[in-house]
Each structure stands twice: as C-alpha cells, then as structure tokens.
Amino acid sequence: MSTITEVPQALKPKLMLWTDVNYHDMEEIEKMQSIPDLESALCRVFGVDLPEPKRGVLLELYVQTVLFCRECNFKKEQTSALLSIIKATHEANVETPLNNIEQCFKYCKELLLCHSVRRPPFSINLFNSEEATCILNYIYNCYVRHYKLYKYIFTPQLKLDLSLTYSGIPGQDEPTMENSSALDVENVMEKETEASIGEPEGATLGSQSELKGLIEREVREQMMLMSGQMDQRMKDIADQHKSAPDSPQPNQKAKKH
Numbered sequence: 001m002s003t004i005t006e007v008p009q010a011l012k013p014k015l016m017l018w019t020d021v022n023y024h025d026m027e028e029i030e031k032m033q034s035i036p037d038l039e040s041a042l043c044r045v046f047g048v049d050l051p052e053p054k055r056g057v058l059l060e061l062y063v064q065t066v067l068f069c070r071e072c073n074f075k076k077e078q079t080s081a082l083l084s085i086i087k088a089t090h091e092a093n094v095e096t097p098l099n100n101i102e103q104c105f106k107y108c109k110e111l112l113l114c115h116s117v118r119r120p121p122f123s124i125n126l127f128n129s130e131e132a133t134c135i136l137n138y139i140y141n142c143y144v145r146h147y148k149l150y151k152y153i154f155t156p157q158l159k160l161d162l163s164l165t166y167s168g169i170p171g172q173d174e175p176t177m178e179n180s181s182a183l184d185v186e187n188v189m190e191k192e193t194e195a196s197i198g199e200p201e202g203a204t205l206g207s208q209s210e211l212k213g214l215i216e217r218e219v220r221e222q223m224m225l226m227s228g229q230m231d232q233r234m235k236d237i238a239d240q241h242k243s244a245p246d247s248p249q250p251n252q253k254a255k256k257h
Contacts, residue, residue: 021080081126085111094154101147
C-alpha cells in the first residue's frame with residue numbers, strides 16, 4: 001500500500017512506522033462529513049471485520065481521531081500517520097490480557113517521536129513540537145486513561161477449569177502416571193482433614209460421600225483464598241500505577257466530540 005508521506009523510496013522500509021492509509025483513501029475520508037459515512041470509509045480502509053461491540057468501539061476510536069485531526073487542521077499525511085499510531089498502540093494493548101500499559105504508552109511515544117524529528121532514514125518530521133504535545137495529550141485522555149476498557153472488550157477472558165478425581169471408589173481404574181500427582185495431593189488432603197476433625201491416627205472416614213464433601217470444602221476455601229490474593233494484587237498494581245511519579249500527566253484536556 002503506497003504512503004502519502006514525502007519520503008524517498010529507498011528510505012521507506014527503514015522507518016519505524018508505515019502508514020495504513022494511502023493518498024486515495026485519505027481523499028475519500030476527507031470527503032466524508034457525516035459520522036455514518038466516515039465510519040463506512042474507515043471500516044473499508046482498515047478492513048474492520050469484527051462482531052459487535054468490538055466493531056463499534058474500534059470505529060469510534062478511528063472516527064474521533066479523524067475529527068481531532070480536522071479540529072487541529074492537520075494535513076492528509078499527518079492524519080494518515082496519526083491513524084497508524086493509534087492503530088499500532090491499540091494492537092499492542094490488546095495482544096495480551098495482562099497489564100502492559102506502561103509498555104504501550106512508551107511504544108506510542110516512540111512512534112510519535114519517529115514522526116516528529118527529521119533524522120533519515122529512521123524518522124521524519126511530520127509534526128512539530130506543539131503538535132506532538134497536543135497529540136500526546138489527546139492519546140492519553142482518549143485512549144490511555146481507558147485502556148482497561150479496551151483490553152476488557154478486545155482480549156479473551158481467562159477461566160479456570162477445575163476437575164477432581166477421587167481415589168478408592170469401587171470400580172475405578174488403577175491410577176496411572178498421568179494422574180498419580182493428583183492422587184498424591186488428595187491423599188495429603190485426606191490426612192490433613194482427619195487430623196483437623198480430631199480422629200485418632202489410622203482412622204478412616206465412614207463413607208466416600210464424607211470424603212468427597214471434605215475435599216470439596218477444602219478446594220472451595222483454597223479457591224476463595226487465591227481469588228482474594230489476586231484481587232488484592234490487582235488493586236496494588238492499580239494503586240502503583242496511579243501513584244507512579246513518571247505517570248504521564250496531560251497538560252490540557254482534549255475536547256470531547
């Protein structure tokens with residue numbers, strides 16, 4: 001796909017970022033005035049083929065970026081580059097369900113710097129210092145502050161599928177090498193359960209149903225404990241991010257479209 005940036009052909013492959021919107025596409029985008037027409041054009045240009053609500057959220061992100069560029073009177077090549085920066089930052093954010101906001105924002109700043117300083121063949125000065133600062137504030141206010149929402153919508157949710165195997169049930173096959181570890185854990189849990197209820201050493205439970213109930217209660221308790229620890233860890237990470245001294249602070253608020 002050809003770019004609209006005025007860069008010698010020999011230098012284009014060495015740039016850190018390429019544009020996803022060519023000159024013809026930008027001509028069509030500039031003609032679109034209504035939001036539905038603009039969404040349709042951006043959907044075609046970026047090849048957005050996602051189910052709702054992902055499709056609507058992604059198109060809204062691109063539409064707001066175009067409107068921001070129009071408000072700042074950016075040229076076509078500047079709008080094209082900023083759309084590519086937004087797209088690259090979003091893809092870096094949603095490639096993992098883990099917290100990577102610091103890496104994403106650092107990557108975004110590197111891409112913006114690549115288009116703000118003229119140092120062929122590694123960068124080109126599409127934006128001056130004032131425009132770069134304005135863009136950085138816009139990205140922070142409109143994307144970075146809501147990165148958790150984007151991550152929740154676009155990344156798959158992780159679930160724990162837990163299954164239990166009980167030993168000693170009549171008719172059950174002998175344990176194999178594959179499930180021997182699980183049986184060892186169950187034997188340890190059985191001994192701890194016997195000690196906790198005060199039975200004498202060597203005593204066994206009266207029935208398999210009692211053993212099953214005790215194991216299930218133990219597993220539930222461990223799962224609740226683990227869930228509480230994970231929630232606390234996520235809260236600590238969020239607090240560290242809010243109180244970090246190098247957290248990006250916007251100089252001005254972007255206007256809401």
